[in-house]
Amino acid sequence: MSDALTIAKSPEEALRAFLQFLLREKKVGAVLTLDRIGKSAVPAYSLITDASELESASPLLPMMPANAGKLLAELTELAPSPEPIAAVLKPCELRALVELRKLNQANLDNLLLISFTCGGVFPLALRNDGGIDERLLPYRDALAKGEVADGIRPTCRACEHFVPYNADLTVALVGTPAGDGTSTFLINSDRGAEVLEGFEGNRTEAKLESVALDTLRAKRAEEASKLYAAPETAALGLDGLVSVFGRCLSCRGCSNVCPICYCELCYFESAVEDPTPSKYEAQLSHRKATRVPPGTIAFHLGRMTHMVISCVGCGMCSDVCPVGIPVATLFSMAGRSAAGVFAYVPGKDLDEDLPLKKYEADELSHLGVERIES
Amino acid sequence: MSGRYVPNIVGFFCNWCSYTAADLAGVSRRHYPPTLRIIRVMCSSRVDPHMVVTAFLGGADAVLVGGCHPGDCHYVTGNYRTRRRFALLQSMFETLGLDTERIKLSWIAASEGNRVGQVVASLTEAIERLGPNPTREAMFL
Ligand code: SF4
Ligand code: SF4
Ligand code: SF4
Numbered sequence: 001m002s003d004a005l006t007i008a009k010s011p012e013e014a015l016r017a018f019l020q021f022l023l024r025e026k027k028v029g030a031v032l033t034l035d036r037i038g039k040s041a042v043p044a045y046s047l048i049t050d051a052s053e054l055e056s057a058s059p060l061l062p063m064m065p066a067n068a069g070k071l072l073a074e075l076t077e078l079a080p081s082p083e084p085i086a087a088v089l090k091p092c093e094l095r096a097l098v099e100l101r102k103l104n105q106a107n108l109d110n111l112l113l114i115s116f117t118c119g120g121v122f123p124l125a126l127r128n129d130g131g132i133d134e135r136l137l138p139y140r141d142a143l144a145k146g147e148v149a150d151g152i153r154p155t156c157r158a159c160e161h162f163v164p165y166n167a168d169l170t171v172a173l174v175g176t177p178a179g180d181g182t183s184t185f186l187i188n189s190d191r192g193a194e195v196l197e198g199f200e201g202n203r204t205e206a207k208l209e210s211v212a213l214d215t216l217r218a219k220r221a222e223e224a225s226k227l228y229a230a231p232e233t234a235a236l237g238l239d240g241l242v243s244v245f246g247r248c249l250s251c252r253g254c255s256n257v258c259p260i261c262y263c264e265l266c267y268f269e270s271a272v273e274d275p276t277p278s279k280y281e282a283q284l285s286h287r288k289a290t291r292v293p294p295g296t297i298a299f300h301l302g303r304m305t306h307m308v309i310s311c312v313g314c315g316m317c318s319d320v321c322p323v324g325i326p327v328a329t330l331f332s333m334a335g336r337s338a339a340g341v342f343a344y345v346p347g348k349d350l351d352e353d354l355p356l357k358k359y360e361a362d363e364l365s366h367l368g369v370e371r372i373e374s
Numbered sequence: 375m376s377g378r379y380v381p382n383i384v385g386f387f388c389n390w391c392s393y394t395a396a397d398l399a400g401v402s403r404r405h406y407p408p409t410l411r412i413i414r415v416m417c418s419s420r421v422d423p424h425m426v427v428t429a430f431l432g433g434a435d436a437v438l439v440g441g442c443h444p445g446d447c448h449y450v451t452g453n454y455r456t457r458r459r460f461a462l463l464q465s466m467f468e469t470l471g472l473d474t475e476r477i478k479l480s481w482i483a484a485s486e487g488n489r490v491g492q493v494v495a496s497l498t499e500a501i502e503r504l505g506p507n508p509t510r511e512a513m514f515l
Contacts, residue, residue: 234471235468235469235470235471236470236471237470237471237472238472238508238509238512239508240471241470241472242512267424286433286510287433287510287511288511297431298427298428298431301424301427301431301466301470302424302427302428304466305422305423305424305427305462305463305466306424308462308466309462330470333469334465334466334469334470337465337466337468337469338462338465338466338469340465341461341462341465342458342461355458355462356455356458356459356462359451359454359455359457359458360454361444361445361454363457364457364458364461367457367460367461367464367479368441368443368444368453368457368460368479368480368481369480369481370480370493370496
């Protein structure tokens with residue numbers, strides 16, 4: 001049980017009204033939310049300072065044009081925001097933000113974090129052809145029943161962290177009947193309680209858990225075991241890696257949109273990795289031929305060693321890949337098992353250090369030792 | 375030698391323990407298979423897992439990371455960190471279906487010249503059984 005506020009408006013309307021309230025009452029200086037911009041109402045993240053501009057905002061739209069955790073980190077990496085910002089993020093975006101905080105790339109001090117129980121997002125292709133609106137009704141229906149919505153990103157289908165961690169406020173979407181005109185905001189922190197003061201609605205005691213939530217949990221787990229066992233991606237081996245990544249263009253879209261890949265200059269784009277004549281010469285001294293340019297698989301495996309422990313499975317990388325490589329499936333699969341070794345869930349616990357930043361003297365004792373017959 | 379497959383092992387050895395041990399093995403004229411190419415690093419924790427991947431993809435039949443025994447690191451905690459990174463790399467190899475037998479972590483103290491020989495011999499044997507790393511010939515890189 002925790003404190004909650006019930007509001008006699010649909011979740012989308014209630015949240016929009018609340019964000020407007022926050023700006024009007026000067027409880028925050030700006031709001032970061034999905035907005036529908038231009039004539040074609042293209043969804044894009046926007047930083048909004050005037051309540052009237054929020055009319056076109058669509059904070060709960062199931063789209064992720066960028067990982068908002070990355071955006072918030074960029075806004076706060078040098079110093080905390082001078083004025084409070086209210087941000088509406090998906091649970092995986094919030095997890096990315098928390099990982100970036102642990103990597104000293106973000107400052108959460110002046111952020112009000114609002115999230116929701118998440119039904120997943122549609123691929124970005126829908127953003128431009130306008131196909132999003134007709135999908136919203138069936139999507140919300142699925143959510144109300146705790147079903148896996150049709151058409152969402154593959155890694156969303158398999159996402160088991162759809163209940164946010166570290167949100168000041170959580171809007172209940174899963175299990176909330178679409179169109180019955182009420183919504184519930186769960187209050188998870190003092191900051192959350194404070195900003196709700198004076199907003200419409202009734203304070204109640206409520207719990208997030210619902211039958212629909214449990215149903216969705218079970219279904220997502222089932223989807224996860226399916227996705228991660230699929231032959232296109234499971235235990236590829238060298239040949240499999242060659243066929244999956246062989247079509248990679250080296251456009252670096254996947255790492256550019258990845259919230260965890262924060263380095264301004266990626267090692268793999270630095271001069272050390274430039275294919276110089278001497279490198280070709282070295283390769284060709286023991287091979288009959290080499291790919292030009294080389295380094296595709298080395299890039300993906302290298303990127304993986306650097307960041308996979310923090311991969312939040314947001315699906316951005318797959319979604320932007322122009323040649324349809326299931327980058328996110330592979331990375332989240334590798335991330336799950338790597339993080340599993342250390343019983344770590346990226347972005348869950350703000351106070352828990354990154355696994356590679358700490359150690360136990362007495363652990364992993366099977367490594368480094370071998371029985372040698374003498 | 376001709377015709378017989380000789381594995382090619384790349385070793386990243388820490389300056390203070392494993393490398394010194396290899397040196398000791400040399401000056402004490404211990405014989406062990408000539409399969410190891412050592413790259414000296416100041417600490418095993420300096421080995422970015424990406425370096426192991428690079429050697430692996432570059433055609434090394436095995437990659438051996440050598441460090442001081444836990445508790446004996448010249449920099450106090452370096453090898454504990456190495457061990458975590460290695461665990462991560464190993465789990466990545468497993469997930470991707472790459473051969474985990476080809477990556478190895480060993481603790482070798484400065485005085486264990488003997489052990490260098492034993493570790494190399496046993497790894498060489500294992501690799502002889504496995505055969506050449508398919509990355510040696512593959513032309514995808
Ligand atoms: S990965 Fe999970 S939290 Fe992120 S958008 Fe998809 S369902 Fe929501
Ligand atoms: S690797 Fe892909 S799925 Fe993982 S955090 Fe980065 S963009 Fe998201
Ligand atoms: S986005 Fe796709 S094509 Fe571009 S570098 Fe990543 S995997 Fe390769």
